[in-house]
Amino acid sequence: MSIVAKIFKSNYRQRIKHFWSVYLLLVGIIITVLFAIYKFGIQDLGIYLKIMLIPFILFILPTLYIHLEYYFTNRNDILKIDDAKNRVEYTHMNKTIDFDFNDITSIEQFKTPIVFEKRASWVPWDTYNYTKILLNNQEQIFITCHMIDEFDLPIVKEKKKEYVVWLPYLRR
Secondary structure (H helix, E strand, C coil), X not given: CCCCCEEXXXXXXXXXXXXXXXXXXXXXXXXXXXXXXXXXXXXXXXXXXXXXHHHHHHHHHHHHHXXXXXXXXXXXXXXXXXXXXXXXXXXXXXXXXXXXXXHEEEEXXXXXXXXXXXXXXXXXXXXCXXXXXXECCCCEEEEECCCCCXXXXXXXXXXXXXEECCCCCCCC
16 A cells, blocks of 8 residues: 655654753763862762762663663654545554554553653653554554654544653553
8 A cells, every 4th residue: 555645764863852962961971070070180080980970870871771762663663644544554674554543442642741741851851752552453553752753643532542651661
C-alpha cells in the first residue's frame, strides 16, 4: 500500500534537540572543575571530581539511559500517517505494520509534567515523551519523541490515555 502522507523518522536533529541540555550540563561540570582548580589549586582535584560526580549520576546517567532506550527503539523506524484515509503504516526492523485508525485499541501517552503542562524544563529528561499504541491484534508500537515530539492521532478520546511520569523510560 502506498501512502502519500506525513512521514516521520528518527533523525539526528530530533535526537540532539532532546539531548542538548546534557551537553550544557557536562560543560558546566567541566567549567566548575576547572574553576575550582584555578581558584583552590589542583591538589584537591579528587574532591572536585567526586563532588561533580553527583550531578553526573543524578542527571546525566538517567537522561543517557532514556536517550539510548529511545534511540534503539526507533532508530530506523518509519511512520507514515494518512489522515485522509485514516491509515497508518509503521516500519520497524524491516517489518511493516499497516493498520487503520479503527484497529487501535488504545493510545497511551507518557509525558513528563513539563511536557504535559508546557512549561520550562528543570532536568535534562524533561522534554522526553513517548506514546504506546495498542492494536486489536495485541501488537504494541512505541513512538518516541525521537520521531515525533508529541504524537497524536485524530481518534476518539475514549481510546486516548495520558500519563504524567517523572522519569519517561519505556514501560513495556
